[in-house]
Amino acid sequence: MPATGNRAVRAAMLIIGNEILSGRTRDANLTHFAERLSSRGIELCEVRIVQDTEPAIVYALNALRASHDLVFTTGGIGPTHDDITADSVAKAFGVAIGENAEAIALLEAHYQVPGDFTAARRRMARIPAGASLIENTVSAAPGFRIDNVYVMAGIPRIAAAMLEVVLETLPQGIIRGVVTIKARVAEGRIADGLRAIQSRFPEVEIGSYPSYAAGDFHTALVLKSPDAARLTAGKAEILALLAREGAIAEEI
Amino acid sequence: MPATGNRAVRAAMLIIGNEILSGRTRDANLTHFAERLSSRGIELCEVRIVQDTEPAIVYALNALRASHDLVFTTGGIGPTHDDITADSVAKAFGVAIGENAEAIALLEAHYQVPGDFTAARRRMARIPAGASLIENTVSAAPGFRIDNVYVMAGIPRIAAAMLEVVLETLPQGIIRGVVTIKARVAEGRIADGLRAIQSRFPEVEIGSYPSYAAGDFHTALVLKSPDAARLTAGKAEILALLAREGAIAEEI
Numbered sequence: 001m002p003a004t005g006n007r008a009v010r011a012a013m014l015i016i017g018n019e020i021l022s023g024r025t026r027d028a029n030l031t032h033f034a035e036r037l038s039s040r041g042i043e044l045c046e047v048r049i050v051q052d053t054e055p056a057i058v059y060a061l062n063a064l065r066a067s068h069d070l071v072f073t074t075g076g077i078g079p080t081h082d083d084i085t086a087d088s089v090a091k092a093f094g095v096a097i098g099e100n101a102e103a104i105a106l107l108e109a110h111y112q113v114p115g116d117f118t119a120a121r122r123r124m125a126r127i128p129a130g131a132s133l134i135e136n137t138v139s140a141a142p143g144f145r146i147d148n149v150y151v152m153a154g155i156p157r158i159a160a161a162m163l164e165v166v167l168e169t170l171p172q173g174i175i176r177g178v179v180t181i182k183a184r185v186a187e188g189r190i191a192d193g194l195r196a197i198q199s200r201f202p203e204v205e206i207g208s209y210p211s212y213a214a215g216d217f218h219t220a221l222v223l224k225s226p227d228a229a230r231l232t233a234g235k236a237e238i239l240a241l242l243a244r245e246g247a248i249a250e251e252i
Numbered sequence: 253m254p255a256t257g258n259r260a261v262r263a264a265m266l267i268i269g270n271e272i273l274s275g276r277t278r279d280a281n282l283t284h285f286a287e288r289l290s291s292r293g294i295e296l297c298e299v300r301i302v303q304d305t306e307p308a309i310v311y312a313l314n315a316l317r318a319s320h321d322l323v324f325t326t327g328g329i330g331p332t333h334d335d336i337t338a339d340s341v342a343k344a345f346g347v348a349i350g351e352n353a354e355a356i357a358l359l360e361a362h363y364q365v366p367g368d369f370t371a372a373r374r375r376m377a378r379i380p381a382g383a384s385l386i387e388n389t390v391s392a393a394p395g396f397r398i399d400n401v402y403v404m405a406g407i408p409r410i411a412a413a414m415l416e417v418v419l420e421t422l423p424q425g426i427i428r429g430v431v432t433i434k435a436r437v438a439e440g441r442i443a444d445g446l447r448a449i450q451s452r453f454p455e456v457e458i459g460s461y462p463s464y465a466a467g468d469f470h471t472a473l474v475l476k477s478p479d480a481a482r483l484t485a486g487k488a489e490i491l492a493l494l495a496r497e498g499a500i501a502e503e504i
Contacts, residue, residue: 019461021296023286024432024474030301034275044273046308049282049299052459056298079443080460081450120443138464155464180276191331191372198333207304208332209271212390212407222276 004226009042009173012068014060015049016075016085017154028156029074036163041173042070052076057088065092065149070170072163075154077143079120086144089151090128100127103142110140137161176205177231179223181238185247186210186217193241194221197234203227204234256478261294261425264320266312267301268327268337269406280408281326288415293425294322304328309340317344317401322422324415327406329395331372338396341403342380352379355394362392389413428457429483431475433490437499438462438469445493446473449486455479456486 013033019025027049034044045068050056057076064071076085090097103125111117124141127133134143134150136158143152143162152162183190187210198206204225211218221238225231235251242249265285271277279301286296297320302308309328316323328337342349355377363369376393379385386395386402388410395404395414404414435442439462450458456477463470473490477483487503494501 017461018457018459019472019474020282021286021299022290022474023283023296024472025461026283030272031275031278034273038274044275045303046312047273047299047301049301051297060298078460078462079440081443081447082459116441118440118444120447121440123443124440139469155462157464188331188370188373188376189368191333191375192370195333195372205270207270207334208330209269209277210330210407212409217391220271220276222271222274 004175005041005172007174009040009070009171010045010068011037011042011070011072012046012048012064013044014057014064014071014073015047015154016052016057016073017049018052018082020049020075021051029154029159032156032160033072033163036160036167037170040167040170041175042170043173052082052084054084054088054091057085058092061089061092061149065147069148071149073149073151074159077124077141077151077153079118079124079141083123085151086126086128089146089149093128093130093146095129095146097126097128099125100131100133102133103127106133106140106142134162135165137165174226176224176226177228179231179235180252181221181223181235181242181249182252183219183221183242183247183249184216185219185242185245185249187219189245190219190241190247193244194238197237197241201225201230201234201237203230206234206238256427257293257424259426261292261322261423262297262320263289263294263322263324264298264300264316265296266309266316266323266325267299267406268304268309268325269301270304270334272301272327273303281406281411284408284412285324285415288412288419289422292419292422293427294422295425304334304336306336306340306343309337310344313341313344313401317399321400323401325401325403326411329376329393329403329405331370331376331393335375337403338378338380341398341401345380345382345398347381347398349378349380351377352383352385354385355379358385358392358394386414387417389417426478428476428478429480431483431487432504433473433475433487433494433501434504435471435473435494435499435501436468437471437494437497437501439471441497442471442493442499445496446490449489449493453477453482453486453489455482458486458490
């Protein structure tokens with residue numbers, strides 16, 4: 001396991017965009033952010049997906065930033081009329097917003113063909129007062145950080161690049177070991193045994209995730225713990241339970 | 253367009269499960285629910301994804317059910333120790349929970365092999381007082397409805413089946429026509445023109461969704477309106493804007 005921090009770091013994501021809520025676009029950022037944050041021991045504890053309206057963004061952001069150590073927003077920082085994240089973040093924090101000189105310089109350097117630096121693109125330099133920029137290594141228009149809130153693009157490739165820029169600067173949380181066991185068994189057959197094991201292993205989080213494919217029920221068991229010895233002991237008990245039930249099982 | 257209702261119906265989803273937040277499992281219900289609800293004119297306005305803990309579920313559910321016409325939850329109604337949705341819903345509503353005779357009968361009929369109806373599976377008959385059951389045509393264990401909250405399974409095939417069972421009973425919302433135009437253009441090039449069109453067409457919601465593939469920026473423009481004539485007129489203006497920019501565009 002990599003070096004671990006000694007306190008829990010709890011994060012939330014705020015995904016902004018009607019296209020996700022309409023089902024037209026499937027969000028691709030949640031999975032990636034969860035995995036990358038987890039590599040620093042940061043736990044993604046809540047996600048909210050809201051429409052492109054100022055009241056929705058302000059309300060959700062203020063709730064999440066008060067209840068989590070870190071908040072990551074994606075979406076709504078482009079040049080079009082429905083990109084209202086930066087203004088909404090300023091409103092949530094009660095600060096002014098205006099053109100940021102550093103952001104203007106980045107955009108001017110990127111859009112050098114005459115006519116390319118449109119008025120609409122200039123709006124991407126609007127940054128709340130007191131925020132610091134997050135570099136966009138793909139397409140110049142920056143994200144920004146204000147207090148514990150990191151405001152990023154919605155396009156997955158750009159969002160991922162921005163996350164890499166800030167990842168090393170985030171507080172280090174507690175790294176937990178993870179064991180995943182897949183078994184061809186309906187979880188109802190092992191649920192009583194699992195409950196007994198969970199009660200003997202309170203320091204191991206045991207998740208049971210059923211799925212259904214080709215007429216069979218399958219169960220994925222995911223064990224997480226900062227205590228490697230207890231994790232191994234818990235895994236052994238679960239494998240024994242599965243063997244008693246005659247379930248085909250493998251650690252993946 | 254199908255028959256439309258005459259008032260907006262606003263829905264929220266509450267997705268319950270550590271496996272979604274950890275990035276291990278990608279949620280597959282949001283997209284399907286958004287599309288099916290939209291077919292009844294019901295707009296999915298907010299989604300929250302929370303961990304399998306009672307305080308998280310109670311807090312989110314009480315917030316969402318107070319602020320939306322309908323709430324759909326997915327996940328956490330199986331037989332294992334981490335399936336705590338039914339108890340948490342009862343707590344959120346301040347009602348008792350216990351074995352529901354109708355649910356017991358459904359499960360007894362399904363698990364007829366001796367030993368199959370385990371104590372853990374019996375827990376799936378725990379239903380909050382005052383709730384009515386939602387049929388599970390796949391694997392018997394029912395969902396339930398209490399007031400404006402519909403509690404459903406997390407496994408996509410079962411969740412989808414439960415949604416079909418209740419869909420016809422839901423209030424009919426305003427059906428909006430939708431036009432989608434895909435264009436090979438960076439949205440920054442058309443953003444000023446789009447803003448002008450949006451201001452002339454307040455009754456048409458115009459969304460601009462950028463993507464990036466194979467070194468090119470693309471933009472999807474999605475127009476929605478209950479007014480078919482204005483939708484057509486707005487589409488014509490946008491196609492003209494794209495033509496002036498020399499963008500390859502097609503309605504899809």
